[in-house]
Amino acid sequence: MSKIDTTLFTAQEHALDKEYRLCPECGGALSLRRSKHGLFLGCENYPDCQFMRPLQQQNVLIEKILEDSSCPECGKLLAIKKGRFGLFIGCTGYPECSHIETNNxxxxxxxxxxxxxxxxxxxxxxxxxxxxxxxxxxxxxxxxxxxxxxxxxxxxxxxxxxxxxxxxxxxxxxxxxxxxxxxxxxxxxx
Structure with a gap:
């Protein structure tokens, strides 16, 4: 029977370990936390450092781009999007512009x-x-x-x-x- 070489697992760090290990704002350690919205990574220096990163990305799908419209904040096109709470109209320049139209x-x-x-x-x-x-x-x-x-x-x-x-x-x-x-x-x- 062959033996598994355990040094293969410790020889090299995983590629994403550094990204998820340290807080980019204060350098503190990130740890796994739980809220009513699910799991997220939070800084150990909370409440002094408010940094958090969701583990699951919120999927927002663009259903249709509205050709004859423009965002009042940045001027880019608006689109009908499908998000967590249903359909809404928002700017195609997200995340730079987070404009959302109100219910007309x-x-x-x-x-x-x-x-x-x-x-x-x-x-x-x-x-x-x-x-x-x-x-x-x-x-x-x-x-x-x-x-x-x-x-x-x-x-x-x-x-x-x-x-x-x-x-x-x-x-x-x-x-x-x-x-x-x-x-x-x-x-x-x-």
Whole structure:
């Protein structure tokens, strides 16, 4: 029976060992870490060094290049792309330019949506969660984290004076309610 020469395994470093061993920002050792999004390599000097590298590359496939469009940030063509959360329109110059178009179907509704009642600087915008549900959040995010699930109406609550009401769809029909938890105002019409 032949014996395996173990020096073959230790004689030479693997080609990718150096790339994945040291942090390119601070020189600290990289170690395998786990998050809710999967495994990644993180620097041992965390939180002083925030470097991390995903082990799995996020696959973004270009479905179709939009010939008559241009990126408002860099001027390159826009494309319909398929990513982790579905289809979106983004710049073909990624990663240098990370511009992503917003949903233009709700653009007509944004003029009807009221201002944010918490910060009074942003406007409520219709957004889609990763589960496909529509919710309304302040355009001043992350400074203001106000968000509601029901469509906001620019009319003050007659009971508590809060600056907006929400439109709730129930089995009995549409009701207009106050989004404040301590207020129980509800009406069938405005």
């Amino acid at each position: 179907t709700t653009l007509a509704d944004t003029s009807l949506l009221p201002d944010c009642p918490v910060c009074q600087q942003g406007q409520l915008q219709a957004k889609t969660s990763r589960y496909g549900k529509t919710f309304y959040a302040c355009s001043n995010y992350p400074k203001c984290k106000y968000a509601i699930n029901d469509k906001p109406i620019a009319k003050a609550c007659p009971q508590c004076g809060f600056s907006l009401l929400v439109e709730k769809r129930t089995r009995q029909g549409i009701r207009f309610c106050c989004p404040q938890k301590d207020c129980n105002y509800s009406a069938e019409s405005l």
